[in-house]
Every structure is written in structure tokens, then in C-alpha cells.
Amino acid sequence: MTQIPLLEVEHLKVNYGGIHALKGIDLHIAPGELVALIGSNGAGKSTTLKALAGLQHCSAGKLHYEGHSLHHMPAHQRVSAGLALVPEGRGIFARLTVAENLHMGAYTRNDDEIEADLERMYTLFPRLAERCAQLAGTLSGGEQQMVAMARALMSRPKLLMLDEPSMGLAPMMVAKIFETIRDISAQGVSILLVEQNAKLALEAAQRGYVLESGAITLSGAAGELLGSDAVQRAYLGA
Amino acid sequence: MDIFLQQLINGLVQGSVYALVALGYTMVYGILGLINFAHGEVVMVGAMVALTALQALLAAAFAPVLAVLFSLMLAVAACMALGYGIERIAYRPLRNAPRLAPLITAIGVSIVLQNLAMMIWGREYHAFPLPFNNGLHEMGGAIITDVQIVIVLVALVMMAGLMGVVHRTRMGRAMRAVAENPSAAALMGVDINRVISATFMLGSALAAVAGLMVSANYGIVHYYMGFMLGLKAFTAAVLGGIGNLRGAMLGGVLLGLIESLGAGYIGDLSGGFLGSHYQDVFAFFVLIAVLVLRPSGLLGERVAERA
Numbered sequence: 331m332t333q334i335p336l337l338e339v340e341h342l343k344v345n346y347g348g349i350h351a352l353k354g355i356d357l358h359i360a361p362g363e364l365v366a367l368i369g370s371n372g373a374g375k376s377t378t379l380k381a382l383a384g385l386q387h388c389s390a391g392k393l394h395y396e397g398h399s400l401h402h403m404p405a406h407q408r409v410s411a412g413l414a415l416v417p418e419g420r421g422i423f424a425r426l427t428v429a430e431n432l433h434m435g436a437y438t439r440n441d442d443e444i445e446a447d448l449e450r451m452y453t454l455f456p457r458l459a460e461r462c463a464q465l466a467g468t469l470s471g472g473e474q475q476m477v478a479m480a481r482a483l484m485s486r487p488k489l490l491m492l493d494e495p496s497m498g499l500a501p502m503m504v505a506k507i508f509e510t511i512r513d514i515s516a517q518g519v520s521i522l523l524v525e526q527n528a529k530l531a532l533e534a535a536q537r538g539y540v541l542e543s544g545a546i547t548l549s550g551a552a553g554e555l556l557g558s559d560a561v562q563r564a565y566l567g568a
Numbered sequence: 569m570d571i572f573l574q575q576l577i578n579g580l581v582q583g584s585v586y587a588l589v590a591l592g593y594t595m596v597y598g599i600l601g602l603i604n605f606a607h608g609e610v611v612m613v614g615a616m617v618a619l620t621a622l623q624a625l626l627a628a629a630f631a632p633v634l635a636v637l638f639s640l641m642l643a644v645a646a647c648m649a650l651g652y653g654i655e656r657i658a659y660r661p662l663r664n665a666p667r668l669a670p671l672i673t674a675i676g677v678s679i680v681l682q683n684l685a686m687m688i689w690g691r692e693y694h695a696f697p698l699p700f701n702n703g704l705h706e707m708g709g710a711i712i713t714d715v716q717i718v719i720v721l722v723a724l725v726m727m728a729g730l731m732g733v734v735h736r737t738r739m740g741r742a743m744r745a746v747a748e749n750p751s752a753a754a755l756m757g758v759d760i761n762r763v764i765s766a767t768f769m770l771g772s773a774l775a776a777v778a779g780l781m782v783s784a785n786y787g788i789v790h791y792y793m794g795f796m797l798g799l800k801a802f803t804a805a806v807l808g809g810i811g812n813l814r815g816a817m818l819g820g821v822l823l824g825l826i827e828s829l830g831a832g833y834i835g836d837l838s839g840g841f842l843g844s845h846y847q848d849v850f851a852f853f854v855l856i857a858v859l860v861l862r863p864s865g866l867l868g869e870r871v872a873e874r875a
Contacts, residue, residue: 409757421752423745434745438757
């Protein structure tokens with residue numbers, strides 16, 4: 331890949347007290363790429379995303395986004411720079427309506443295309459259009475995941491980071507969510523996808539990284555990872 | 569004269585003041601989980617600033633209505649600055665400290681403000697000048713004054729305005745989002761510190777208005793007046809369900825009514841043994857009853873703290 335990466339992470343370290351959650355990881359994402367980050371529970375996947383979004387303090391390492399350092403940029407400014415994270419557990423605002431949640435996604439924008447984008451989200455997720463005046467907390471898990479994704483897209487991100495979008499969802503809903511992830515990717519948005527469901531993630535992605543106890547142990551084209559013995563044994567139970 | 573109706577009117581007036589102050593407690597609690605015990609003192613500072621401004625403006629022969637309006641605006645501005653300053657200096661450095669720390673700090677801020685006010689305005693009771701004749705109206709055997717009518721109307725307008733801000737503006741939406749999930753709000757690009765500052769300023773503006781109201785109603789201003797008023801407004805917020813805006817309004821009005829009806833009838837009920845100076849007992853009886861019987865308040869959710 332000769333393209334200049336959209337995001338480049340060098341030797342990123344995160345410590346929680348005395349625990350080394352990330353022990354110096356390197357990864358990069360090219361514009362328009364869909365990259366999967368897989369690994370078991372506690373491997374540091376969510377920590378990586380939080381560090382990228384600015385919710386987690388990094389103890390060492392470099393984050394370059396579009397050639398600029400993200401180091402001293404607080405979380406709320408990274409949104410206007412084009413980074414959006416759909417956090418683990420979705421983080422929807424249960425006491426706000428669906429429409430208000432989506433408007434929150436466009437908080438940093440003041441252009442006049444917000445309403446048009448809102449309509450686009452309702453086309454992407456027709457279920458949300460039906461429920462736009464309902465409190466988000468009353469929706470089902472799958473619908474809440476739709477709200478969380480639509481809300482993140484409302485900021486018009488260049489890089490969308492998804493933390494376990496399939497977690498706790500019925501198989502039908504998982505298929506629907508992954509179909510949408512592919513659509514979003516096809517529209518040119520770069521995506522960093524964190525999943526425990528390695529097969530699903532690697533099938534959707536172009537490249538992948540395997541994270542094990544805070545270190546990247548494997549990386550490469552998604553197809554190769556999917557076929558590799560190590561991934562098969564560790565994550566796919568083959 | 570109809571005692572019941574009279575006490576109803578008095579309770580409604582006092583309850584309107586409690587409601588405005590209770591909103592300040594509940595907004596800050598909703599967003600930070602902090603009980604800002606210094607909030608009563610903000611009311612007092614509002615009253616003091618309004619008093620000083622009014623005296624100066626009247627001495628400069630301003631038209632009475634203009635003088636009142638200008639002093640109200642000054643008091644609101646001063647209290648907003650004070651509310652911002654309190655949060656910035658006393659609470660923000662403790663944002664991630666254990667919960668007890670900011671609570672004790674709040675009590676400290678309250679004492680500091682009381683003593684500062686005592687140094688600036690003295691220990692004496694100041695008469696609050698009313699630059700116009702406070703007309704009396706008879707309503708079904710009870711009496712209501714011009715000032716009381718204005719208090720209830722202004723309180724209604726302020727509460728409607730606040731609900732408008734919270735439910736219809738971008739900042740209000742951000743406030744509700746931060747109250748529910750601060751880190752998710754940050755992921756939406758919300759500068760949490762700005763929203764918290766705005767919350768303190770909004771609550772303090774209401775406190776300033778309330779300060780002018782009580783002073784005009786009782787005609788007296790004193791550096792210690794914020795303490796009891798603050799405690800009762802806090803009680804009102806707990807009664808309605810702390811963290812809930814509608815609860816604060818309902819709790820405020822209810823507490824005003826309970827207090828004034830209680831004070832009106834306690835003499836008869838106790839056969840003259842207890843008098844209306846036991847009025848304060850009712851507020852705290854209510855507080856204890858709510859904490860024992862329904863800790864989440866009338867409109868509060870039974871759900872525990874945010875995750």
C-alpha cells in the first residue's frame with residue numbers, strides 16, 4: 331500500500347495504573363479501507379479505540395491523523411477532525427428521542443445539510459424513521475445499534491470506528507448491521523472494525539490485525555488471516 | 569378572611585421561589601451528580617447585588633421600573649459570573665475526586681460566600697426599597713399583593729423559558745446528553761466543560777431572580793438569608809426527584825404549599841401549643857419523609873446512578 335495512510339499509529343502504549351493494556355502497537359488505515367481489529371476479551375481492542383477517540387490517555391506512542399498529531403487534541407475536537415467512534419455498549423442517549431440522538435451526532439456541524447443527512451439516515455435505516463419521535467431507550471438492541479451508527483455517521487466522519495457492533499444482537503440483526511457496514515465502506519468512509527466475531531469481521535474487511543494481550547501478533551490481508559492456522563485455532567475453533 | 573385561601577396564595581408565592589432555586593440544585597445534580605450546597609448563597613448574593621444596584625439607581629433618580637429592571641439584570645449577570653467562578657475554581661479540579669470531596673468543598677464555598685457577603689454588606693438586616701406602591705388585591709377573602717402576583721408570573725415565565733432552552737436548543741440537548749452519558753457526549757464533539765459551565769450559569773441566573781423575589785416579598789435582605797432558603801430549595805428538589813426539572817418545579821410549589829398550610833393550621837391542630845414559627849419544621853419533616861418513603865422523589869426514576 332503506497333497511499334498515505336489516513337491514520338497511523340506508532341508504538342501506542344496505554345497503562346491503567348500498573349497494568350499495561352497496550353504494549354506498543356503499530357497500525358495504519360488507508361483512506362477508504364475497512365480494517366478489522368480482532369482478538370479475545372481483554373486483549374486491548376476497546377482500549378485502542380478509546381485511545382484513538384481521545385477518551386483514554388496514552389502513556390507513549392504517536393497518533394498521526396491526516397499527517398497531524400492527535401496527541402494533545404481532546405476527544406470533542408477529534409470529532410470535527412473526522413473521527414467518530416461507536417463505543418462498546420453503543421452509548422446512545424436513552425432519554426433523548428431517536429431524532430435528538432441523530433442531531434447530537436451532528437453537534438459539531440453548522441452547515442445546512444444536516445436535515446438532508448437526517449433523511450439519508452432514515453433511508454439507510456427505515457426502522458429509525460418510524461421511531462424518530464420515540465425515546466431511544468425504548469428501542470430494541472438492534473435498533474439502538476442502528477441509532478448509534480447513524481448518529482456517528484451524522485458527523486460525516488472520514489474514519490468510523492466501531493466497537494463490537496454485533497454484540498448481543500440476533501443473527502438477523504447482525505447480518506443487517508454488517509450489510510450496512512459494507513455499504514458505508516463502499517461510500518468511501520474508512521472503517522476500523524473491532525470484533526470478537528473474527529470470521530464476520532474478516533469477511534467484511536480488506537485487512538486485519540490480531541491483538542493478543544496488548545500486542546499485535548498477526549496482521550495482513552483479511553483473506554490470509556481468515557485462512558491462517560493461528561487465527562483458525564484461536565478464534566474460529568477449527 | 570379565609571385562612572385557607574390566604575395560606576394557599578402565600579404558599580404558591582413562596583413555592584415559586586423555591587422552585588426557581590430548586591431548579592439550580594437539580595440541574596447541577598443532573599449533570600455532575602453533585603449537590604451544590606453553595607447555591608443558596610448565590611441567591612443571597614443576587615439579592616445583595618440587586619439591593620445595592622437598586623439603592624444606587626434610585627438615588628440617581630432613575631424611573632422605578634427601569635431601576636428594578638437594571639438591578640435585576642445586574643444581579644443576574646453577577647450571579648452567572650459567580651456560578652461560573654464557583655464551578656471553575658472549586659469543583660472542576662475535583663471532577664474526578666471521590667464524591668465526598670466536592671460535597672465538602674461545596675459547604676466550604678457556602679461558608680466563604682456568607683463571610684464575604686458579611687464583610688461587604690455587613691451583619692445588619694437591610695430594608696429592601698420598593699420604588700412603587702405595593703397594591704393589595706382582595707380575592708375571595710384573601711389578599712394578594714402586586715409583588716406576589718409579579719413573583720408568580722415571573723417564575724412561570726422563567727420556568728417555561730428554561731424548559732424551552734433545555735428541550736428546544738442545541739445547548740439544551742447537549743446538556744441532557746452530558747447528564748446522561750458524558751463520554752458519549754464527548755464522542756459527539758460536545759465540550760463537556762463548556763456545557764457544565766453553561767449549566768451553572770443558567771442555574772445561577774434563576775437564583776438571582778429568586779433572590780430579588782424573596783427580597784421584594786419580605787422587604788428584607790441579610791447575608792445569612794441564603795442558608796435556610798438553600799436548604800429548603802434542596803428539600804424541594806429532593807421531594808420532586810433530584811435531577812428531574814419538572815420534579816424541581818413541582819417539589820418547589822408543593823413544599824411552599826405544605827409549609828404555609830402547615831404554619832397556618834399548626835396552632836389550631838396543636839391546641840395553641842405550637843405556633844407558626846414552627847413553619848421550618850414542615851420542610852424538614854417532608855425531607856425526612858421523602859428520604860424514608862420514596863428516596864427517588866415524586867418524579868424521580870427508581871433507577872440508580874448512571875452507569
